[in-house]
Every structure is written in structure tokens, then in C-alpha cells.
Amino acid sequence: MIQVKNLSFSYTKQPFISDMSFSVSSGEIFGFLGPSGAGKSTLQKVLIGMLTTYQGSAIVNGVECRERTKNFYENIGVDFEFSTMYEKLTAKENLRFFSSLYEKKSRPIEQLLEKAGLEHDADKRVSDYSKGMKARLNFIKALLHDPLLLCLDEPTSGLDPTNSRVMKDMILEEKAKGKTILLTTHNMQDAAELCDRVAFIVGGKICALDSPHKLIMSKGATTVTYTWMENEEHSASCPLDCLSADEQLKRLIAENRLQSIHSSEPTLNDIFMDLTGRTLL
């Protein structure tokens, strides 16, 4: 669905995105993960044909992005980072208007509103919507023309846990339909839960690209920490894949003297910090 080769882009004389190469297969959820200002939104804007003065190649659904025509957008749905609705219109009026911009027949608007839990607020002006409602409305706007590729810029950013869950379920539902999804986020839990593969982006460069699972495994085995009493409390740690060689642990198990035992997997954020020396925030 997407092939990017030696892509570079700059807003000023300084390179902003430099020499990126990657590809995204159909049906994949591909995440751009990185701190604020890393270039995630800029990269998405190149891939949706908004920024065309780039070097190298960015081919989306068979079209070189700088050569896109109106037709390019029949198969791309974009959920921008900020609401793009007309505040004075109702949700339904907005959706009707935006669906009229496509040649393709719209997905049924009532059904989309229901999916987003907005069926009872469909005739409210968007200016009266809460942040979570706006986020859900923006998302279903991207689905109106049933595009093959969805580009979602920070879809869960700033949402409460309930709204965030609804949003993630809607994203997974589109994946189940075979859509390709590009997702930018600085939320590592969301990335780990949703993405088939993630690219870590720092300073306009990709510094790692793999499945969240493989990235996490690259740090080495999960550690097990256990505690026991012997006059006072003691604790010790051992890699999960070496437990059978830990004589002390075996003895404590045999004597039923363990007080606690925990395993701790590294998180995507740990890996990000290891690779980049930075946190995601």
C-alpha cells in the first residue's frame, strides 16, 4: 500500500525528515511513534499529498504523492490531529457535506454515528460537542467514503479511558475489514496494542522499525523478582529463561518460603529510551 524510499523533506533550509525508507503492506496497522516535534505529522502530510516538495519517493496506493490528482483521495481517509468540522453545523450536516465531496457512495451516515455512539447527538451543533465526541466524529468522517487507507494522527490523544477504548475498538474494526491504517502516536500502550509494526521516529529519522513484540524482546528476557523472609526481608532477581538454574529460588519453592514473586516485561517505552536516549513525552 505504501512504499517510501530515501524520503527527505524540509520546511526551511534544515532537513526535517531525512532519508527515510519503509513500506507498509495492505491490511497492516503501521505506527509512527515518537516524541512531539519528531516529524510524525509532517510524514503523514507527505503521505496524504499535502506536502509535495519532498525529495525521494513516496508511493501510496500506486501513486507518487507529489503527482496525486483529486482521485487519490477516493481511497484515503484522514483523521487530522485537530477537529476539522464546521462548528456551526450539526454532526449530521457535517458528515453529509463531507460525503458530498467524494465520487464514491457514502457509507450510511446513521450507521457511522451509531458506531461512534453519537446517534442521539447527531443533530447537535459540533460547537456543543465535548472533546471525546469531536474525536469520535472526526474519526467517522474519515470512514465516510470507505477508503482503503486510513491515516490517523494521534487518534487517542487527550481522551479519557472510555473514549480511548471506543476509538481503539473502532480502529480495530476497520483493520478487521482489511483496511490499511497509518497511526501516529506518542502513547506506547496504544502503539503496542494496535500496531502490527511501529517505526520509532526521532529528529526526522527512523531509528527502529519492527513489531512491538520483537522490539520488546530485543531488550532481552523478562526478569522475575522474588522476596522471602530470613530474619529480615530479602529479594533477588533472575531472568525468566534461567529460572530452573536458580538454586536459591528452587530451595525457597521447595520450602514454601516465597513471600512474593513478580515478572516484569520491558515496555515499548523502555526500548524507545534504550534506542534513542529519550522518552516518548
Ligand SMILES: Nc1ncnc2c1ncn2[C@@H]1O[C@H](COP(=O)(O)OP(=O)(O)O)[C@@H](O)[C@H]1O
Ligand atoms: N509550516 C511549517 N513551517 C516550518 N516549520 C514547521 C511547519 N510545520 C511544522 N513545522 C515544524 O515541525 C515541528 C512539528 O513537526 P510535526 O511533524 O508536527 O511533529 P510531531 O507530529 O512528531 O509532533 C514543529 O516544531 C515545527 O518546527
Ligand SMILES: [Mg+2]
Ligand atoms: Mg503531530
